[in-house]
Amino acid sequence: MLQYIEDAKQGDRQAFESIVRHYTAMANAVAYEKLHDFQLAQDAVQEAFTEAFLHLNKLRVGEGFPGWFKAIVIRQCYRITRRKHHPMVPYEEVAQSAEAQVSVSDIIEKRELQQSVHDSIALLTPNMRIAVQLFYIQGYSLQEISSFVGTSVPILKKRLFDARRKLKGALPVADLISVYNHLYVGGKGVLHIVNGDSVAEKLRQGIVQGEILVWREVYPHGPVFLDSATLDNRSRRSQYLEQTMGIPRSEFVQGSEAQEKVLADFHKYEEIVLWFEHDLFDQTMLCYLLHWFSEQPLLKTKLSLLCIGEYPGIELFRGLGQLSREQMETLSGTWKSIGAEELELGRAFWQAYTSQNPQQLQRLLSQDTSVLPFTQEAFQFHLSRFPSIQNGLGIAEQTTLAMIQNGINGPYELFQHVGNKLNALGMGDLQYWHILKEMSRDPYSLIQIDGLQTIPSYLDSSISFRDCIVTLTEFGKKVLDGKEDWIANKGIDEWYGGVHLQGYFPRWRWNTIEQKIIEIGAET
Secondary structure, X not given: OHHHHHHHHOOOXXXXXXXXXXXXXXHHHHHHHHHOOHHHHHHHHHHHHHHHXXXXXXXXXXXXXXXXXXXXXXXXXHHHHOOXXXXXXXXXXXXXXXXXXXXXXXXXXXXXXXXXXXXXXXXXXXHHHHHXXXXXXXXXXXXXXXXXXXXXXXXXXXXHHHHHHHHHHHOOHHHHHHHHOOOOOOOOOEEEEEOXXXXXXXXXXXXXXXXXXXXXXXXXXXXXXXXXXXXXXHHHHHHXXXXXXXXXXXXXXXXXXXXXXXXXXXXXXXXXXXXXXXXHHHHHHHHXXXXXXXXXXXXXXXXXXXXXXXXXXXXXXXXXXXXXXHHHHXXXXXXXXXXXXXXXXXXXXXXXXXXXXXXXXXXXXXXXXXXXXXXXXXXXXXXXXXXXXXXXXXXXXXXXXXXXXXXXXXXXXXXXXXXXXOHHHOOOHHHHHHHHHHHOOOOOOOEEEEOOOOOOEOOEOXXXXXXXXXXXXXXXXXXXXXXXXXXXXXXXXXXXXXEEEEEOOOOEEEEOOOOEEEEOOOOO
């Protein structure tokens, strides 16, 4: 939209027409709130657009257009109030006049329901009314409304939350559901793709309407490929996950095929909303989906994104699963539209992440990635998982040894403390148990796990594991002090995204001093 505004300032009428299409509904709602007459509101908006076009050169910065134009709309409304008024027509009734003809009984029923909603909305405060009109009825994002009306997003969310409570108390529940079934917060035409069952369950408690798909993958663990859907690539990945996490191959394959089948049918949805977090676990999922959608003709399907890395009042934000139903409700509708820039960057990250050359990802991270603000830290942490040139440890192993040295000896306590310190990894318990297992493997073990019967896996919780004690071996102490190189002694056979490190002198290592991936030798 900023580009359209800049082009329009240079006299481009076609660009200004795009601005008109984007802001008309928003301006109509604001004008109607002032004039309470749809025809007069339309007149005010038409005159406001004319004035805006004639004086667009006076606008210093494009970002200021929403507030500047709103002031013009209000000024035109004041001018019209001094003229002769026409018979008043309800805004909602005229807004629906373009719909297809239905039976008389349906029209009567619909108008009665609309009148009920209209009467209930009329009882709200002016600030609530305008927020409801723009957000629920017109489908503008909170950020767009914030720019237009000059009110912060948190305040708008509070107004909408209060308005929902008041409307629920004023309308029959069935009618309220019917009214909101096709609005911006979701309906049968919306698919929400989320990162876990906990988030999905909370969203299903009336926070959003529409369908919910839990995307089940652990892309930071095991081999990943640019095209993960081929038979060979899926077979290699499922075999690895079964060997390291205990996930049955058949279950993984069936689950992958089922979720991709839903994805392939995306055209039946008017909008798809992606719910993800800041960490590597989520950012890899997000980039995979953006890469996938970048190769599809979207046609009329709109893509939106809700991606956060913090929440007010939570000191250490680990993810959406931490939030209560009430906290999740404040996020509903705060997503932003996904455009070409987000799709292209997501595509680039997935290509770099699945590449056999990690320097491709390193080069991408040196560029401006602010359009996906959490990718920078997440994928930097991914690179720090590679074995370092100082002692052969990745950041997870290094942090684990340091925690044990500081007196943290229980496996679950280690998982909690390491997970908190390396929050940007979003590391799950099964991923961490695999790391502990590799660290305890003879003959060059870094740790000893006393009382160990079996390490937990996907199908075996191994309750006794909680009582185990983890200590450093003598070799582990030397590695931690930088006197020994773990990989040079034991070798490696591990995947980091699309990079498969093998042998005693793997090609790629992480230089923790220079904070970059370097090529040190040939695989053996």
